[in-house]
Amino acid sequence: MTRILVVDDDPRIRSLVHRQLSEAGYEVTEATDGRAALERMADEAPALVVLDLSLPGVGGLDVLRAVRTGRAGAAEDLPVIILSGRGGETDRIVGLDLGADDYLVKPFSPAELAARVRSVLRRAGPDPAGCIVNGPLRIEPATHEVWVEGSRVELTAKEFDLIVFFASHPRQVFTRHQLLQHIWKSAEWLGEATVTEHVHRVRGKLQAAGGPRMIRTIRGVGYSLDVPV
Known part of the structure; x- marks a missing residue:
């Protein structure tokens, strides 16, 4: 199954996203902060990351920057969808400029997130396991x-x-x-x-x-x- 890494320090958000994506047929793993997220990316090779911006310690934008510059131990083109409570245009532009594949503002519909995940994975092509x-x-x-x-x-x-x-x-x-x-x-x-x-x-x-x-x-x-x- 396609593995999705969900990174958020809010247990309610993680639970909500985990349940929705699991029901959509994905394998879901979790991380509560940026450092743990980078470790999981290197160890688990997820097909996509759902990434919160407001993380303790290493922030979401720093995690995204590490991925896109090859310092995360993961593929530089790893698909990333940002979740954020920041709806301002500046944060959205910075996230997209750093290479985010999509940007979703909290509060959000879990069903819409699942649709965004499907869309991003479809654009990225078959996953490493050859799945369609x-x-x-x-x-x-x-x-x-x-x-x-x-x-x-x-x-x-x-x-x-x-x-x-x-x-x-x-x-x-x-x-x-x-x-x-x-x-x-x-x-x-x-x-x-x-x-x-x-x-x-x-x-x-x-x-x-x-x-x-x-x-x-x-x-x-x-x-x-x-x-x-």
Whole structure:
């Protein structure tokens, strides 16, 4: 699972964020100050950090600066979302200028934070484990696992191949003929009804797990994967 490090000295905020991100299917670890955050980054290699600015000791901006200058023992391009009670334009500009990927002012909606996490991870591309994250959809090719809104979805081999293909090309439209070629490696001995049936089953399983209607039918053309932020 994609690991998210939450750094905040307020236990209520950490608990709230931890619960929301866990329910969204992420593995969540915590740090209460800047020094502990830098240690966890080096030891755990998180895929993203949710970072409060007002930390005791080493402040949030100092942590961000250490990451972006390669002094944190973590990748310099590690995605960072700042949480702050400071809503002023100056703090926001400083944070973004230092390389923050997003900035969220307290009080905030936990659901909005989860959406921001998904969006930033999607822009960052596949995580180090090779997982594909698109909106509420998470695919782990190494283990052939699919998760949506934190719930695991059981798929057949071809259904899995189909959703991986869609998730690797979000918002691109494919005809049934193209999908037969890409997924079944043939468009000669199988009919397009094969694609229609598989799309119907995958769509139903994702929605049964609590996900939105992500596979869109473009009438007269084919299908695409729409990814909500």
